[in-house]
Amino acid sequence: MPELPEVETIVRDLRRLVTGAQVRTVVVVRGDLIDSDPAWFEQSLAGARIEQVTRRAKNIVMKIGAVAPGAERLVINLGMTGRVLVLGVDAAEPSHPGVRFQLEDGRRLLYQDVRRFGRLQLLSGEAWASRSAALGLEPLSDEFTPEALHGLTRRSRVAIKTWLMDQRRVVGVGNIYASEALFRAGVSPRKAAGRLLRRETTRLHETIRAVLDEAIEFRGTTLLDYRDAAGERGGFALRLEVYDRAGKPCPACGTAIRRIVQGARSTFFCPTCQR
DNA sequence: AACGCGCCCTGTCCGC
DNA sequence: TGCGGACAGGGCGCGT
Numbered sequence: 001m002p003e004l005p006e007v008e009t010i011v012r013d014l015r016r017l018v019t020g021a022q023v024r025t026v027v028v029v030r031g032d033l034i035d036s037d038p039a040w041f042e043q044s045l046a047g048a049r050i051e052q053v054t055r056r057a058k059n060i061v062m063k064i065g066a067v068a069p070g071a072e073r074l075v076i077n078l079g080m081t082g083r084v085l086v087l088g089v090d091a092a093e094p095s096h097p098g099v100r101f102q103l104e105d106g107r108r109l110l111y112q113d114v115r116r117f118g119r120l121q122l123l124s125g126e127a128w129a130s131r132s133a134a135l136g137l138e139p140l141s142d143e144f145t146p147e148a149l150h151g152l153t154r155r156s157r158v159a160i161k162t163w164l165m166d167q168r169r170v171v172g173v174g175n176i177y178a179s180e181a182l183f184r185a186g187v188s189p190r191k192a193a194g195r196l197l198r199r200e201t202t203r204l205h206e207t208i209r210a211v212l213d214e215a216i217e218f219r220g221t222t223l224l225d226y227r228d229a230a231g232e233r234g235g236f237a238l239r240l241e242v243y244d245r246a247g248k249p250c251p252a253c254g255t256a257i258r259r260i261v262q263g264a265r266s267t268f269f270c271p272t273c274q275r
Numbered sequence: 276a277a278c279g280c281g282c283c284c285t286g287t288c289c290g291c
Numbered sequence: 292t293g294c295g296g297a298c299a300g301g302g303c304g305c306g307t
Contacts, residue, residue, distance in 0.1 A: 002300060032283095058301075079301055081285080096285090115284045117301060158278070167302080174300055223300070224287080243300095263279070266298085 002058060002078045004139070004172030005215035006226050006234060010084055011055040013229035014062075017086045021050050022104040030098045033113065033120055041122050044068035045101070057135045057171035060084065061128070073128040079117025081225045085110045094231075114225070136169040139208050144170065149208075150201040153193040160196060161189035162263045164208075173208060176221055176243045179268045181208045183242045188274045189260070189267045214239065242268040 002010070026045045028038035049065035062074040076084060087093065089106040099120055101109035111120060123131070137144045137152075152169045153160070164170065164178040173181065182189050184207035187200050196204070220226055220234030223244065227233060241251050246259035250270035260267050 006300075077301075079283095080299065082301095113284095114286070115299090117283065119302090156277085162278090165301090176300060221300075226300070264281085265301095 002226055003174035003177050004212055006220035007055050007058050008216050009219045009228050011053055011060055014053045018050050019053060023048050023101050024104050025102045027100045030116060032116060033098045035121055044071035044122055056132050057167055070124040071122045072125045073123045075121045075123060077119045081115045082113040082118030083227050084229055085231055086229045135167055136171045139170055139172055139212060146202040146205040149205045150198060153196055156193040158193055159190050159262055160193045161267050163193035175265050177211050179243045180211045183269060186273055189269050
């Protein structure tokens with residue numbers, strides 16, 4: 001569910017709320033959320049301190065004050081329906097708990113996930129560094145330039161919509177923001193990535209950044225499941241121009257928005273504005 | 276190597 | 292009201 005703006009919103013919440021917090025105990029309720037041995041996961045985090053919270057691609061990365069060797073990074077990928085909720089002392093626990101982190105101050109950090117497509121991984125600093133190195137450019141970083149985007153697309157014959165969602169080249173863009181960025185850029189989602197013209201990649205570079213920045217400002221897009229760390233919905237859904245709007249008029253020209261399927265995912269676009 | 280597809284899982288919504 | 296099918300923000304592993 002969550003793309004870069006949603007993960008960034010949660011990370012900023014967590015940074016404010018739990019940086020420096022001490023974990024007392026951890027309970028893995030659903031073992032299939034953890035790749036490693038759940039007992040090792042629980043023991044390694046018990047008594048550890050959350051030193052820093054950052055985002056890389058669509059991952060929440062917590063730097064852990066190491067109690068156990070090889071357990072310096074807690075990396076959380078939310079999949080489609082994962083949530084990381086900070087629960088107050090008296091707060092009732094929601095349904096579908098996945099992993100419960102009891103903090104020393106009485107609050108709980110709860111990983112909740114209805115569909116369980118998410119993953120929590122406890123890794124060494126080196127293991128995380130090599131995982132991170134395999135991920136593409138951060139679209140809001142200085143390295144993401146129009147030239148970089150143009151260069152990266154050159155040899156690919158994949159449709160640009162599908163290309164944008166591949167986390168090995170540029171990260172953080174998922175199904176919603178790929179459609180939205182392409183609409184703003186006036187580029188057809190079906191066009192082969194390698195055939196985009198210079199002016200198209202330049203425009204797309206700009207619209208990717210703009211749509212992600214704006215969505216962060218509105219604390220993400222909630223269609224159904226997404227919630228921030230306080231359990232609140234994001235406000236960007238009302239700003240979507242094409243996503244989930246099949247049959248409705250294009251905000252620019254009035255043509256009916258179309259839905260097509262690419263790589264088994266829905267794509268929304270305006271057949272008039274996007275050629 | 277790059278690409279396309281199926282699959283992981285549960286819930287909701289829509290048409291009959 | 293019940294039921295089957297389609298669909299949902301992601302990512303991995305497989306076969307070609």
